[in-house]
Amino acid sequence: MDQIYAPDGPLAPPPITSAPSPPVLAGLRIGVLDNLKPNAKLLMQRAAEQIAARTGAKVALVTDKGPGYNSATPCSDPIFDKLDKEVDLVITGSAD
């Protein structure tokens, strides 16, 4: 009998965890964070509007990540703070 190592090894704790999804959207404020991928804003804003129409939420903020930021970077701190203050949930992350 031989022993070999599994090649993947132990995990570190994730640096961030997602907040739990709100059970009811009525009355909540939806934010759209455009990651600047082609058509991302169009796709996500339409999705936000449809969700708002169906649930009684409202689209409160549509923004990009800030000057000089793009799809491969986190958003700027001022934009993050603005989202934190002004909306209850955020739609983001359209890919190519």
Next chain:
Amino acid sequence: MTQGYELLDVVDASPEAMYELFEERGWGDGLPLVPPTSARVDALLEGCGGDPDEVLAVLPPRFGKATRRMVAVNAALAGCKPDYMPVLIAATRALGEKKLNLRGVNATTHCVAPLLIVHGEIAERAGFNSGLGAFGPGNRANATTGRALRLILLHIAGAVPGPGDASTQGGPAKYSYCVAENTAASPWGSFHRSAGVDSASAITLHCGEAPHNFHDMESDHPSRILDKCASVMATLGQNNATIAQGEYFVALGPEHAATCASAGWSRRDVSSYLFQMARLPARVFRAQFDLRAWFPWMHGVADDELLPMTGEVDHIKVFVCGGAGKHSSVVPSWGMTSSVTLPIE
């Protein structure tokens, strides 16, 4: 489980059985692997120094802990010798540097792969190929060290095509991508010292495309050679095209480098010339791309003015690599990443 490491009991450690086991588990790069037994891993760790379980980097998207031991496990799988371990340890640390943006490198649909460049004394001592065919097959150090780095990405980082690596087409550089700098043939000394790393040996990680060749068989002046390099750089299909932070690594063949140096050109002169010559009219970029990750000053340039392919001279990095012949190459980056040069301890 021991300290988070999983040891598997295997009845049959034959190459065929290992190949089957790894395929069943979704591990490996598709090629046969050397079983990472405790004896092999211990042998690789023996000359490393340091705590085998020290976390060198946490690698996304899986957030696996890259310790010396796990680096050794993947080095064993790839067929590395102990002499290569210092290179892999430094390269693993480089993967964890924020400016390299490994999460983006693994998440993108682009074909990017980290190019590992080995500098200084260790390249010769451990037998890395910096000469003829350096980017190609036939040398154990280059092949297995580059492969081990990819296995680290596949296993520890979880950069498995699909769930952890979104590359549309992948690329051959994702199997193994390691060369050594030909310092002996470099008229400008070692690259790492010019990058401010004062050590006998070092590594650079540059996350880029596979090498784009350029050749010039006849010129005896740098400008005609480097004009061809500039024309390779000034293409619209590469990811760097409208990303001002994008870098280019120019791997000059020794003969091209000698022509530049004999005309009195420094490494910096080569970069400056390429910054001036690798340009396109601003209107071309504007016509071709809606999304332009330019520096602010670039947005104000008039349509008929020429814009450089990158935002700064220092984004064009020059090192010497290869053997006899009149070929050189350019490795454009993925764009949203910056290279890392670290000493080998």
